[in-house]
Amino acid sequence: MMRKKSHWGLIGEYVFLTIIAIISVFPFYFMIVGMTSTSQNIVAGSLAFGGELFKNFQNLFSNNLGFVRALGNSAWIAVIQTILALFISSLAGYGFVIYHTKLSNRVFNTLLLSMMVPFAALMIPLYRMFSALSNTPFEIFGINTFASVILPSVATAFLIFFFRQNAKAFPISLVEAARMDGMSEFNIFTHIYMPSSKNTYAAAAIITFMNSWNNYLWPLVVLQSDDKRTIPLVLSAMGASYTPDYGMMMCGIVISTLPTAILFFFLQRQFVQGMLGSVK
Template structure:
């Protein structure tokens, strides 16, 4: 009897914590169907203003849907190149033997301790040098300036190297004996066997790119090049913000990251645990 009471109390406690965790999102879902005055009044019931709030968002001069498209392009390109480059770097650090590789890898890990705000000004100056030249298309105020700093990170290289440690090295040696090239081993053997690791890396990279705010705020200066976080900031910065419209924009902005996580959540857990199949 005592064990049942204890188990029941645990479930009640966990249910209470779960409710507290998801309540902000529930409140957002309710808020996007109500007027601003109802949201300010703390109304906790669904209203009938969703279509009006959605129409206001689509007609707003902030250009939210264009920002959504920009964020999607940046996040997808960043994720693809980050997975290819970081996995290749992690694979090389673990598979190939070199006296200097551990020193280089240590320096790479030390770079994780440098805050982004410390390298933001050098990055700005570097990309600003392209403006006013034939290469201005890859300078400031372009998607290229947002994508490049994110396509290869020390954390992602470290993440792939740690997962490669559980990769059976006998497969690599056997493939070499059969005459398969190093690139062939990487693309035909390692990548298919490490799909869980790539799924976890894809989720991490996509979410980081989608939610990136500081660097796009500095590098993207034209309204038509805004990303979703910048558009949300503009919507919330007005003198009399439309909270109903803001709630709709937040829900729409959450859909891609939530969708990719729920689709790959099983592979994400296995990838984070270092599973290799």
């Protein structure tokens, strides 16, 4: 028979959870307060709302850093990268399960080993590869293009592993029944597997979109013109000036946080179910 917790035990739990909640929410509160304050108040650590909100927004959209253009660049890169990554990685993960052979196991194990290689070690080979395309008929994939940012992340080992693990829960009997009905392998994937794995795709979409939206290092290396810069690069440039305008920076940070927060808010239930590997 389970023993009931004492009142002091419940009070202790609530106090602990309240402290953790305050610690988690405090950075967001400080960002919102910073939107309305001057740089001096932010540096001083003031937690009171100020009256500089409209001035900070005006400075954000009127400076020569191109914040609005950077928003568009980040959105374009994140959306295209998410769509391509979901389709290609899910196709690979599905293939490793449905067409299971000894050779496919070896290929998959090699992919898993690649996860142990840090991205910093791959930057020079990747940069040389994309720079070699810059003066060729394939220059649309060369340096200082959005394609050079998107392509290295459309088939990551993590996403392939994620879809493979979730594809193991997919009933093979459906594939066999569809084959008997004369459906092609590609139609089975697009019309049966993909609709039944919505939760998996939602979880992968959140992870991919957030990684792309917040990506800083690789775009810093390959995007060399101001008109191609993304949000993390513009925010970094704001803080690199001799006298940073922290109020303006806080406005930019809050705006740049909204897309990922909204995406997670609408897909949080599917995200949890997808991470648990549910297939319906």
